[in-house]
Amino acid sequence: MTADATGYDVLIVGFGPTGAVAASLLGRLGHRTLVIDRLTDVYDKPRAIALDHEIFRHFDNMGLAEAISPYIEPFTASQHFGVDGQLIRRIDMVAKPYPLGYTPSMVFSQPAVEAELRRHATSFPNVRAELGVELLDLVQTSDRVEARLKDADGRQRSVTARYVLGCDGASSTVREIAGLPLEDLTFDEPWLVVDVRVNQDALVKLPQCSAQFCNPARPVSFLIGPKNHRRWEIMLLPGEDARQMERPENVWKLLAPWLTPQDGELWRAASYRFHALVAADWRNGRILIAGDAAHQQPPFIGQGMCQGLRDATNVVWKLDRVLRGTSPDSLLNSYTVERKQHVIELTGKIKAIGQSICERDAAAARQRDAQLLAQGGGKPLQITRQEIIPPLRDGLVARHETPARGSLFPQPRIASEGSVRLLDKVTGPGLRVFIDGRTSEAAALLALCAAHAEISAAAIAPPGTPDALEETEGVLQNWFDRHGVIVAVVRPDHYVFGTARNAAELADLLSEIDLRLRDVPAGQANKIPDLRMEKTP
Template identity: 80%
Template sequence: MTDIAGAIDYDVLVVGFGPTGAVAAGRLGRLGHRTLVIDRLTDVYDKPRAIALDHEIFRHFDNMGLTEAISPHIEPFTASEHFGVDGQLIRRIDMVAKPYPLGYTPSMVFSQPAVEAELRRHARSFSNVHAELGVELLGLVQTPDRVEAQLKDGDGRQRSVTARYVIGCDGASSTVRQIAGLGLEDLIFDEPWLVVDVRVDENAIARLPQCSAQFCNPARPVSYLIGPKNHRRWEIMLLPGEDARQMERPDNVWKLLAPWLTSEDGELWRAASYRFHALVADEWRNGRILIAGDAAHQQPPFIGQGMCQGLRDATNLVWKLDHVLRGVSSDSLLDSYTAERKQHVIELTGKIKAIGQSICERDPAAARRRDAQILADGGGKPLLLTRQEIIPPLRAGCLSYREMPARGTLFPQPRIARGAASGLLDEITGPGWRLLIDGRSNDAASILSLGLTRADMSVAAIASAGMGCANALEETEGVLASWFDRHAVVAAVVRPDHYVFGTARNATELGDLLAEVDLRRRDVPAGQDRIPDLKMERTP
């Protein structure tokens, strides 16, 4: 397409068709926005990279209608057992117990090539999403109402397209980030590792650990992960003086795997050396250009949150872009994207770094002190953590101005009785703005009446069987009742990405909260215009 007589070709140009770009394009497509997604590669990379996802991300996949397509490629994540200097168990990281707070297994492993193919297929299923592969971004020209992108096709032909916004989902070496002049902040972690993926023969699987594991041996720290089916992954720290490329050679890989497997026990699927970094972009937006996924941040892989962070970016950004493109909110709402996601990434990366630095300790005396401290923290027993408690809430951005219980946390998803069966809450309310009410509250009926005046929100009161107001939905496991009791509130306003905007203890507080939603969602600061008349081109 070309820009004719002032028309703009697309609402959004997505650069990069990996998981983050595919989710962004699919969500934009479902919302009806004209979207072009490009990638310089012509197909899905056929080796596994990301291996873990969590219930927040699976909830988004379910909202997108992808559960049936991707479930064959996903399995529960086993607990991760951490072993100290002498091979003793010092720490165990598991998932939260049932009933699961979001309705799904909290931690999962998946096969990236198969899941990524389904994400692409889903995005392409929308007539308003156009995908072009083998296409390279050369430059961007930004003006107050659009961005013009210079593209190069696989045959070398150059052309330009225009879009109202550009999202760079084009990886750690992001061209979009470089063009937009968005710098990276070093969060100080840089370690060389070798990642090895093996398809293990059935007769050898029983000899391997039955849980994922971290071998915190100062001689050479190693991570072991159980992937779907017969996929097993080892992440092996490289030592000073070892040449990363040489260590990728199959003969050297099998030497490193000798404590567990021989070359007769399976097929070497991938061996790739990486430097595990901790980086975050200073800013995630320059006018109409935004970045997401690895373009915006990189973190060590020790609790499997790398891809999850990218998909949180996409989901956070798309609902805000939808509001702006539909005229519900001003362009300044997009400033909350950096405010929310950058702080979340920095906080989570700090926790991951602490775990990684503990695992990577090379000094034997310091490693023994580490083991003793972790056991002491567990009361003399292996310390038990859940992956879910490591994930922080949102702390700033498009949230209530006031401090209140549960603000910025993920809202739970209870199972709701539907005749003889049950279904999940999102199936009833949808994933837009929602007002959820404790149906057991004495003033539930009046709060429900107040909520029903809102045409822009799904509204529902929820209670256990026989304990709620007449119009309450019936939850089957007490997940939401427990949540309301824990936070001592009777209502919650929830955003389209399932984060709690704010909560209320009574009808008066709810009225104030709903007024604040309108103010924050419009987010129109007077006299501000962030969109510069700026020409930006790729540095040769």
């Protein structure tokens, strides 16, 4: 076995969407990054199909929006139909003006988007990608991790990195080596996922919105993907053999209510067990996990990949601070605290929707239908996908609860330099303070922020307000009014650390975030265990 003399800042195991986004973010921040994957190319069939405005905001911050936009379309509303085929619930998007500046819910073609994510990651000179490479073992010490790798030709070698991020999927080798057990969130259902490229003249046969057919005889989900891509998620019944149900002749029998084999091309048919699982801890010393390695959840509102990319954007800005020496290693403990609770809470909501859809008892299903219609005042219940996504409840957010703490900060459109641009294009990401430019205290609040060199500050107000960025649609003005605050302290991943109603409260927030970023309490430090194992020849 050979040793690579090059030491990396971060080794990423797994070059799927989560690993590719993490590699890009680390590359942009200047960290020496090695990303490996057992496979040599992007999987050529779709798995994930949905993303949301939070994730697209990060893609835009990364400079990827233009490259991936051709493969993305707005997500249609999802209509839920009851036992007798009646509409019982509708899940849609929030109305314009959109809070983050983009269509809130989207569908995408994973192979094409994933290829762009990989291309972007490897465009940084400090990011190296090695494909066809398998992780065999990890051994960590107080200041680094040694990884034993096997190349496609069977040659073994070792590399070192200051941290390892495991993005290597549901059967994660990194998670297994690090001894991070999974907790069962009690959902386990067999489903068949079918993707079809539908002929243009057959599209009129299909629903024009995405749909959930909550039929106790066999629950089915129908999703409208980009262009002519349509997906069915079909529950398998007791006694049905999953592998047999994947056979084309059986798939077309299941699709018979909608299409015939002459109506399109069967792109993929794969059986899955929809699980709800979360790792007990997402960190062991210098080893961290993200994406499906850290959690798996049912797909009923299309948040699986989004959750993995939230992991990446959360952990990378913290790793950046630790690697640069501006925060202690114990800052990384907030990663598990924040993301695990978020995953558990969102999975709980997804499970409730899934269990409602999956009801197999006809009497209970009719009761469900009546309850949903009653909740809607006799009409189909209407909710938005955005209200289902929870805020951060704990971790690196203000200790005293303030309005909007832990929520995503909006992104208004700003009139700047003769054009209208989204807020992040004007200010960039990073630690930021945003001030309601209508307040008489704006100048004093800006002066207060000036003493904190790491934090940028801006006042935002309607057109005509002196010394403020001009927003064009009132998104942020309405946000300040709704929460009764005049200041928000915002993290690099766009989550609100805390809000303030006056200068004294802002001074407290600035002192708190400064202290917590530089002096995480020693009691939170994660002791680095010795993972040395007996080696086999």
